Structure formats: C-alpha cells, structure tokens
C-alpha cells in the first residue's frame with residue numbers, strides 16, 4: 531500500500547494542482563488512489579479561493595489504468611467499502627455481476643462522471659502513457675494539455691470488453707476515430723489526439739508544466755461564477771444531445787461483457803489477447 535497516492539499543491543493564486551503520486555506503479559488506479567483523488571478534487575472544489583484545478587502525474591507515465599494487481603488479489607470491493615466518501619450505490623459485498631456492477635458503477639463510472647461535473651474548470655496535464663482506465667482520469671477534465679511524448683490507448687476490446695467504463699469515446703474523438711480507437715486498440719499519439727479534437731494543445735515535454743500553469747493562471751483570474759456556468763452550459767449541450775444516456779447504455783454493455791467473460795473464461799476479461807499494458 532502507498533503512503534500517499536495523491537499530492538496536492540497550490541502553484542499559483544487560485545490554482546490547485548493534484549498529482550497522481552504512484553510513480554513506481556505507473557500511477558495504476560488502486561481503489562485507494564481513486565478515493566484519495568476524489569478527496570483532493572473535493573478539497574479543491576470546496577475551497578472558494580480556488581478557481582482552476584490541474585490534474586498532473588509524477589513519474590514517467592500519466593497512468594497505466596486500473597490496478598490489475600488489486601483486481602487479481604480480489605481486494606478492491608473490500609477497499610471500496612472501507613472508504614469514508616463512498617457514494618449511495620450498494621451491493622459491494624454481493625456475489626456475481628451484482629457486486630461487479632456495483633463496484634464499477636461507484637468507483638469507475640461514478641467518480642469519473644462526478645469529476646466531469648465538478649463546478650470549476652479542470653485541466654489535465656498529460657505526459658507519457660495513458661492506458662485504458664487512465665482515460666477515465668483525463669477525459670473528465672475540461673481541457674487536456676499533452677506533452678509531445680503523451681500517448682493514449684484503450685485496450686479493452688483486446689480483453690473482451692467493449693471499451694473503458696467511462697464511455698466518452700464518441701465525444702472525445704468523433705464517431706469514426708472512436709470506432710477505430712476501440713476496434714484496433716492502437717496507440718494514439720498526442721498529435722493524432724490533437725487532430726481529432728481530444729487534446730487542446732501539444733507542447734514539448736519540458737514545457738508541459740509551465741505551459742499548463744500559464745493557461746491555469748489566465749483562467750483563474752476570471753470570475754468563478756461565470757466560469758462555472760460556462761462549463762455547465764457546455765456540458766448541458768453535450769448531455770442534451772444524449773451523452774449521458776449513451777454513457778449509461780454503454781456501461782450496461784460493459785457489464786454484459788464482464789459477465790460473458792466470467793461465464794466463458796472464469797475471468798472478468800478474455801485472457802486470449804492478454805498482453806503487457
């Protein structure tokens with residue numbers, strides 16, 4: 531277990547910065563890390579002096595995705611029950627698909643959607659690899675600023691699952707790019723993600739932190755209420771066009787693929803194409 535999987539600082543007036551801080555595990559998302567991250571987002575949200583929140587990562591990679599060691603050890607469901615900030619979903623201690631759906635609805639879909647709706651501008655400062663579950667930390671942010679070494683990949687289909695739990699793919703990449711991203715599970719470069727509209731800016735790796743902070747400082751000088759409502763209005767446009775309905779439908783499909791894999795393989799994922807990463 532890590533001592534402190536999340537770090538928090540205030541690098542400029544009205545700017546909070548949250549660091550994923552499991553570099554030795556490539557910032558793999560243990561349940562403990564996700565709840566520590568949620569507490570850090572809550573802290574920044576509830577501090578009226580903070581106008582902008584940056585999400586950054588320590589170590590060579592932004593995030594390797596779900597913590598597969600925790601999943602293999604079968605401890606994730608116990609860990610979520612021990613969290614003080616657990617939401618109102620239930621059934622973590624049940625058996626079968628009920629427990630799996632409960633965990634993923636709360637910890638994956640629930641937290642990512644909560645961060646997407648956080649009432650302050652958020653900026654993802656991304657470098658290195660973002661693999662599968664890692665997308666669920668990056669995509670909820672309002673702006674994405676990528677280093678030129680950043681790459682993005684969803685390996686879910688290779689593992690017999692129909693995409694990562696926070697199914698925002700069509701809205702991040704557009705329809706055709708989203709399908710290719712899912713079908714091929716290939717690595718998308720920062721430049722390709724920028725061309726698809728998923729990333730706001732691509733900057734040299736050694737400029738990433740300063741550039742992100744410059745953007746955050748600029749936004750942080752503006753009235754928070756106007757920022758908050760501008761964000762809500764854009765999110766409302768997306769949701770009025772069906773995003774939240776699609777997200778929940780895709781989550782049901784995702785649970786079906788887990789249940790299918792469990793019936794056929796005795797595992798949540800199809801091990802046939804299991805490879806590193």
Ligand code: ZN
Pocket residue numbers: 634695784788
């Ligand atoms: Zn899942």
